[in-house]
Amino acid sequence: MSVQPAATAACPCCGTQTDLVPGPSYTPCTCCGHRWRSPQAATLPGYYQNLVARNDPQAPWFRRKIVDRLQALSSLLEHGGVARVLEVGCAEGDLGAAVKARFALEYEGVELSRDRELAGHKLDRVFPTPAGQIEAAPYQLIASFHVLEHIAQPAQELAAWSRLLAADGRILVEVPNRSGHPLLVDDQNPEHLHQFSTASLTALLARCGFDCQALSTGHYESPVYPDSIRVLAQRRLAADDQRSQLLARFRDGFGGPFVVYGIGGDFLNYIAPLAEALQIQALLDSSPGKWGQCIARHVVRAYDPELDGQLPVLVCSIRFGAQIRQHLLELGIGSERIVGLETLYECGT
Template sequence: MNTSSTASQCPCCMTAAVLLPSPAYTRCRCCGHRWRLPTEGLGYYETLVARNDLNTPWFKRKMRERVVAVSGLLETGSERVLEIGCAEGELGREIKARCAVTYDGVELSQDRLLAAQQLDTVFSTPASQVQAAPYDLIVSFHVLEHILRPEQEVAAWARLLSGQGRVLVEVPNQAGHPLLASDCNPEHLHQFTPASLALLLARCGFACQALSAGHYESPVYSDSLRLVAHLEPAADQRQQLLLQRFEQRTGGPFLVYGIGGDYLNYIAPLAESLHIRALLDSSAAKWGQRFGKHVVTGYDPQQHANLPVVICSIRFATDIRQHLLSVGIAAQRIIGLDSIYEDA
């Protein structure tokens, strides 16, 4: 093995560091990603045909598992789905037989002619050139490792995805088989690690929801990575969603009870945009402290009657709830901070 080192930049984590050559690939010392330049021309895939044997046991095995995985991400059954590298359209055919989805595909090889008979629309250009309405789900099985610049491909997915949409991407886990040290497939330009795949998606604006290994593609690629992600909302979008949760749970103006660390962490940054009427605490030592336009006081049944009360503590929520009940606050007026922040 040649131990001389070269300077380059990892296509996944963008580390500009000394990289260690490995057989046929260059390996990033930070995220472990391996990559190399293509040996075939850009039009290579357009000449290929019948890349899958639909009758083999291994093809049927992976197809059954993929149908389950994709179906599990369809919440209404009427979504718009785009499959990157749809081949002959077999997965889309199976999904359309189960759900009333619009199922489109991207396929560069001649298999797109078969896919066009199964799917709603098949694009014969890379995803970066596709112009279509946003998709609710984009799936890609064993495609990304073939693409010279995977960051450009994933960025195209982000453009084609709806705001609430998700992507499911699967690639070989490094060499793709636990007994192989390196992938010698000349079509594969990348060997992903769990870290490099997650970092690549994060670079392109995605937040990882689930990442797992051990997924079956074929006898020689029996260990594949699968990642499900959604677009990372911007900071202002996140804040707006959080404010909507407060509004939904409180229904309007409310009181905050328990002014401590959780208040400073989870409510104070939003206080100017919330309908807070008063800050309350049972500790007289906190009375008189000012936070923004509010001064901490004790609970006054006459002044504060009938308003919802948000318990601003996760750890001491049970104790505070019992105290509020003991001073005559009805249970239906008491709202836990956890019920606002927990996933809907």
């Protein structure tokens, strides 16, 4: 008797080859803990287009989730810089309407169900098609609550979001945490094709070119889905873009040639890899033991007011920056010429 080998498929989140569980049951990924299944007969193409009144706006849990999501979006919007928001799965548009009441921005939505008609009266624009079919100007923020678990190919959906996102844009994604309820093993909701874990959602985002900025669990959708994962992510910069943005900080910080003071570990870590592209005129140190060493095509030497007297000075130590700055002031170097390594590397929070 021959035994048929089990059919396998790649995990839609981490890509690990996994033996498929036949039938409507979820297949568990042994690597990232994701569980997924094929689209159910009840949710074939066209299914969502016929639905209407998916939420009861009078229900207390509806208000609770809108308030929670409004708070999350507000914390991202209150610092400015966001002119256009897209909410994938905007339902009847109540969250968008609440955001627009607080912030002057364009808020557009994607909604396949007939709830899009109501949303059309509240939002700036509502697309009745999947995000993959949208042509629109870039969005600085794409938000999506409890949508990704409905989509058979979540990686394709994230690719569509990535295409619609501004270069410095971010996505805010929320899905049920596993079944969405801590006491429920399996979610039998036929609309749900995925049970994400924190590991599987972050693996999926990473494979789709996103870096997570924040992840939290326990977010409320409804009494039966009280536990959701929420992730804030941005598109990962290519290595060339990382480098060119870092070099731009040096150009903005110095506007021309400069000298480096303090040739230690921080210099080797944070300046030497960029040295060929920087306008470094000299490497300086107060320690005689370092004088004469040749590093990054410069010979380390002491400060010389005749040679270095006009140039800005980069203080190249995070740990000893304050002492070096004091030493430079004692050498008669004006404070306006002194630039700390931290001012070039620090990022806003």
